[in-house]
Amino acid sequence: MNVSVEATRQLIRLRGRSYVAFVFAPVVPIAGWLSDLDATLAGSPGFFVGKPVVLDLSAVDLSPLAITHLIKSIEARSIRVLGLEGVEPARLSIGMPPLLSGGRQCVVQDIEPEKPALREPTSLLLDAPVRSGQSIVFPDGDVTVLGAVSSGAEIVAGGSIHVYGALRGRAMAGVNGNASARIYCQKIEAELLAIDGYYHTAEQIDAALRGKPAQARLDGNALRITPLN
16 A cells, blocks of 8 residues: 655744844045044944944945955954945955845834824833843833943933933934934943944043933034033
């Protein structure tokens, strides 16, 4: 008796997952830009380790050899380049990161163009301190911490960041292009503050403000840190 057995095929289940990627946009002279990168890394060592980084080359005109050298120079600083933007495919060579497309700075929900649906504001409340090594990423709105943010910890928010305690780690607000976002804390001792890509490292924070209540906001293209009255 012949027995026919039909094998059951397992379908691959695809899942979507998004990450916040940092975009480097080099400018000429490249040596000067790398020096500025070194200064940033000196103020916050290890900040980009394990973080996805995209290299936007739209502002420079580099040969394939120069692109390869630039990528190696960045990776020598313990920064891994996930992909490239703003460069012609013909300038890519074997071994380079892939050319990415479809990146966007903010999420736009357009259900009814003639009458856009209003999106309810969202927020994340953390009722415990954020310990060193923790990374809190919430791109959909504000983040409030009812405690301290330790050195070596980071908060990444699409909206504003409120810390009802000491801010000793890194805080990045408005990561989806929200220039009106702010950072508030009861005691500023931050390693890095950033709003919509504009940042200050610990060395750039006024010594007179350290250990005191403060807020950070954008004033045009400049990040301002002022006392919180």
